[in-house]
Amino acid sequence: MSENVATLKPLKTWSHLAKNRRRPSEYEIVSTNLLWNMSENTPPEAGQGLAMDEWHHKYRYGSPLTHSDWDGFRDPDSLVYRTYNIIQDGQETYVENLCDEYSSLEHDAGLAPEWLEALEAFYTPARYPLNICMMNAGYGAAFARSSTIVNTWVYQAADSLRHLSRLAYRTAELKKNHPSRRFGDSEREVWEHSPAWQGFRELFEKSLVAYDVGEHFVAFNLVAKVAFDETLVAEFARCARIAGDDLAALISDSHMRDVERSRRWSRALVEYCVEDDPANKDVINGWLEKWVPLAERSVSELLLILPGADATAANARARKFRNDLGLDR
């Protein structure tokens, strides 16, 4: 078997990383260049021309948000599975200890009736939009254009499940301590019928079906999720402190670290796209024009039922995040 086409040199790392002339990080070794469905030129080996293939053409390859080298994107946190679990196990150990400690101090029994009402109307129903946060991140992962983008979505989906799970835990705890209230029983009704929630319900339902992957990223990660986090995490934590619910505030602070990570990679992706083609900025601004008004209305309507909340400040923070990226609104 000696008719070799060529004799290739030994390697120090994967060939696609060798050109970098430096020792690759663990992140690069395990995260880069993994998709086999990169473009129109790599159709599925089976199912070509069927509905799923068409979906990829229409919503992935056909998106107005473009890049000449999707594989080149890097997560600014260089997060890998192994480190994700180390970080989140640490956070969950901390939050679990908080719950244990506050439970032994009979924290829930001491909450004021007005605040309990707010928790019932504002906090525990959030498991519905949190489930949609996870669904949306799942969509991002399933249809992203590079493995490095897929991974950021996968970890973000897990973060949403984290938040949803802690909320479920707190729902059961509040129900146990306040059996005469409707914790655990009323959330779906509130989500589907309370006027304060209908803006968010509209925003979240519509974000679910923004199937173009570029628009989906903008509508959800730059607008809907930012609105949600400023409302249900940041503003909630601030008001909880005022109401004496330190436990809720501390738990929210911990979730805020996940929120900040989502914003770091979202920011990096916007910058990566705009750097490659300045026209991408107009594309993103176009989508913001469509989505931001609904998001701001949702925040204003929902924060009406949270005692002490400042919707203007929440919306201003959301805008600042986007403005800092050089975006219009």
Next chain:
Amino acid sequence: MALLERSEWYDYTRMTNWTPKFVSEEEVFPAMHSGMADVPLSVFDSYDEPYKISYREYVDVQRQKDAGAYSVKAALERADMYNRASPGWISAAKLHYGGVPVVEYHASLMESRFVRFAKAPGMRNMGCFGAMDENRHAQIQLAFPHEYIDKDRQFDWATQGYRTQNWGILAARNLSDDMMMTRDVVQTAIMLNFAFETGFTNLQFIGLSADAANAGDYSFAKMIQSVQSDEARHAQLGTPLLKLMMENGHEAEAQRMVDISFWRTWRLFAVLSGIPMDYYVPLEHRENSWKEFMEEWIIEQFERNLRDLGLQRPWYWDYFLEDLSEEHHGQHIGTYSWRPTLWWNPTAGVSKNEREWLEEKYPGWNDTFGKAWDVVIDNMANGRMEQTVPGTLPVICKVSNLPVVGIPFKTAKIEQITYKGENIQFGSIVDKWIFEQDPERYCRTQTIVDRFLAGKVQPADLGGALQYMGLGVVTDPADDSMGYSWVDEYRPAAAE
């Protein structure tokens, strides 16, 4: 009051279905993604995942698992496994790493579709852990072979393989695109989680793990067991779905998905696991034969699973039982003969001692497959190397994308039909049946031979074909892992 038990709050994590108002239910859960369109959303609330875990438990357990697996890796790097292991074991490891990690990565995309499109809230949550698991499996199975890249360039296939048009890669991609990437989440979960994962991954992950430990590659053994402990959890997310299908008039669809998936998976694993277990792993380290593993781990368990769920054995069961002693032997001769096209240096595994073992495990082997090897060995022993690589194109099955093989001088399993004026060939009656279930799904597949005949491979000769398949690009064309030293005992001088 201390911490709550998981059971006290778990249900709130999966009471998350609601009635969409501002967009339609069909827009949120399109039939092409979500499946079972005739069954109301509320029915899916009863989906009950058998293996429950909370997020808090997940990150704790998984952190510990990784700490264990990666610490073994660190310790064993110092032990220099690569230079101590037998060439046969290295063949098995390279075949595995070139074929498996990137498929696992795409399984995380599949699980992410469950997160988005499953109508069952419990399945969305389990899909989220599943996506994390598969992300892990890709990463850990890239971190480990990367350690060997400076010793052997063939490990580069772990990341480069699926960006080539290598025939083996095309076969694995075809199966994955068919069963994992292009169907609605219900069909996908039946095919992948139920049939593929509960049915087959034990083979590669338990079977090969035992062989790896015996061969001294403890880091592989430890890593792969750790991977399988995740599979054992998320594989179960298809089972409650099967129950819902049976209760809601989708029995026939469920059975068809199982029948298609079981066969496709069997045929691919015959190459991926069957060949290494019976030919590459050094004789003294073999735990069981491939057939014995199949009988113990697959046939009994899978049959019981099917029965418990009210499903039938696939209609081709008797044909499959015969195939157990044939397919991988045929594929081994095929892959070994076409060795320049592989991403790993294959091991022949047919020394005199090994042939005795093969005859014992597969009575009649010497009179069938052995005869084909006699010809190869005779040519090698007498220096006619050019005659040990085929000069003609193989016949490739349109569904499996594997070469059509059979018992040498006895049965060729080739089947054919004409579809839209094209003559289409298959490696078995089952592959033909699969094609007939949904011809439009498979008819546009271009096998490696279709591509060659369509002029996509230029120049249209061996060199061009190798280049097209990534040989001479990612790595040099492959060759016998032992440099043919095993032939010595057959050379005329040795016989005298």
